[in-house]
Amino acid sequence: MPIDIYAEEIVSHYEHPHNKGEITDASVSQHNYNPVCGDEMTMYLMINDGIVSDVKFKGVGCAISMATASMLTDFIKGKTLKEIEGMGINTIIDLIGIDPGPARLKCATLSLRTLKEAVFVYEHKEVDRATKEL
Numbered sequence: 403m404p405i406d407i408y409a410e411e412i413v414s415h416y417e418h419p420h421n422k423g424e425i426t427d428a429s430v431s432q433h434n435y436n437p438v439c440g441d442e443m444t445m446y447l448m449i450n451d452g453i454v455s456d457v458k459f460k461g462v463g464c465a466i467s468m469a470t471a472s473m474l475t476d477f478i479k480g481k482t483l484k485e486i487e488g489m490g491i492n493t494i495i496d497l498i499g500i501d502p503g504p505a506r507l508k509c510a511t512l513s514l515r516t517l518k519e520a521v522f523v524y525e526h527k528e529v530d531r532a533t534k535e536l
Contacts, residue, residue: 412498415469420476423458432520436508441467445475445516449524454478454486459513466498466506471513473497478517486521489514490532511536 425431425446435442441463448456457475461468477497478486494510495501502510515536522529 409500411473412465412469412500415472416465419459419468419472421458421472422460424460425456425458428458430520430524432516432523434512434516434519436463436467436512438508439464441509441512443467443471443512443516445471445513445520447517447520447524449483452483454481454483457517459516463512464506464509466502466509467512470494470498470510474513474517483521483525486518487530489518491536508536 424444425448427448428446429449431444431446433442433444441461443459443461443463446458446460447454457478459471459475461471474494474497491507491511491514494514498510515533518533518536519529522533
């Protein structure tokens, strides 16, 4: 796909985000922020038998961080916690269809870092180094 189509999809997800909101009885929630630009996000997960059955997010930030959260929350419904633990930067690049470059990489990975930290908290595990570096 041409970059313009990806850019249109990012703008669409930013203007009309999917899964935006809160789950009051979530299995786990996690808050995170990007200190470089000030983007903030909270992810709420419903987990049943090791599978994400529902996910919502709240946050404020740039188009890249909010659109990526919208796209990622669509993508992870029905995924196992093990599948989520294995996700990394390439997952986000494939999902959004563009390489955000070094200046916007932290914006693009904020939702993934928040999601993975939530999974580690839920599983009572220490957050791994790869996740901390997202």
